[in-house]
Amino acid sequence: MEVIICQDAGEAxxxxxxxxxxxxxxxxxxxxGVATGSTPLPTYRALAELVDAGDLDTSRVTAFAxxxxxxxxxxxxxxxxxxxxxxxxxxxxxxxxxxxxxDGMAENLVAGCQAYEDAIRExxxxxVQILGIGxxxxxGFNEPTSxxxxxxxxxxxxxxxxxxxxxxxxxxxxxxxxCVTQGLGTIMDARHVLLLANGEKKAExxxxxxxxxxxxxxxxSVLQHHPHAVVILDEAAASRLR
Ligand code: F6R
Numbered sequence: 705m706e707v708i709i710c711q712d713a714g715e716a717x718x719x720x721x722x723x724x725x726x727x728x729x730x731x732x733x734x735x736x737g738v739a740t741g742s743t744p745l746p747t748y749r750a751l752a753e754l755v756d757a758g759d760l761d762t763s764r765v766t767a768f769a770x771x772x773x774x775x776x777x778x779x780x781x782x783x784x785x786x787x788x789x790x791x792x793x794x795x796x797x798x799x800x801x802x803x804x805x806x807d808g809m810a811e812n813l814v815a816g817c818q819a820y821e822d823a824i825r826e827x828x829x830x831x832v833q834i835l836g837i838g839x840x841x842x843x844g845f846n847e848p849t850s851x852x853x854x855x856x857x858x859x860x861x862x863x864x865x866x867x868x869x870x871x872x873x874x875x876x877x878x879x880x881x882x883c884v885t886q887g888l889g890t891i892m893d894a895r896h897v898l899l900l901a902n903g904e905k906k907a908e909x910x911x912x913x914x915x916x917x918x919x920x921x922x923x924x925s926v927l928q929h930h931p932h933a934v935v936i937l938d939e940a941a942a943s944r945l946r
Contacts, residue, residue, distance in 0.1 A: 842924070
């Protein structure tokens with residue numbers, strides 16, 4: 705694992721964007737793995753700047769999101785489909801038909817998960833996967849105890865994750881209980897992975913992921929086994945590293 709510590713989230717976003725652009729530029733049919741949440745937003749802004757400056761061509765980029773809430777209509781602004789549209793597809797000028805998000809509304813969720821795995825494989829696999837980390841060490845919505853061999857599947861959100869995501873919902877509104885997420889095995893198949901974290905709240909999870917034992921109690925720790933894993937942190941998120 706390569707760990708890069710930046711002064712602040714803005715610098716981290718710019719460093720991440722340069723790394724991602726370098727990987728995407730090396731291939732004719734680039735496949736980008738995208739995360740939602742607040743952490744990758746500076747990276748998406750920095751990527752959009754590269755596109756606007758003509759330094760990154762996204763016309764042939766296919767993208768796959770990590771996860772989606774179950775039962776959340778795609779036109780709801782809290783859905784990950786809509787979040788990816790606003791924060792990734794439009795600013796980076798991607799073709800909406802080339803941007804995929806797991807279907808949390810599928811009548812048959814199991815078949816939908818298999819179709820998502822098939823779509824990633826048919827696209828040639830993910831070249832570079834962007835990841836945030838939950839306070840409990842989750843990546844995607846692979847909560848603690850997730851199998852390292854897991855594939856895209858239905859998961860129950862951990863109480864801490866639902867608590868953390870309450871900020872996107874109105875007072876008294878129920879945070880979804882279930883999601884569809886790429887598995888840890890799916891994520892590990894990406895040719896490059898880039899884990900981002902900002903702020904003191906993530907410091908403990910980052911230390912467990914980077915320096916702790918590889919354990920399903922901290923799902924992100926599986927990235928220690930990835931041959932091309934880069935961790936980009938601001939100083940606060942790096943504050944518990946030894
Ligand atoms: C989002 C995702 C999650 C988030 C994580 C951190 O698609 O898969 O693993 O990356 O919960 O969220 P933020 O960045 O909002 O702290």
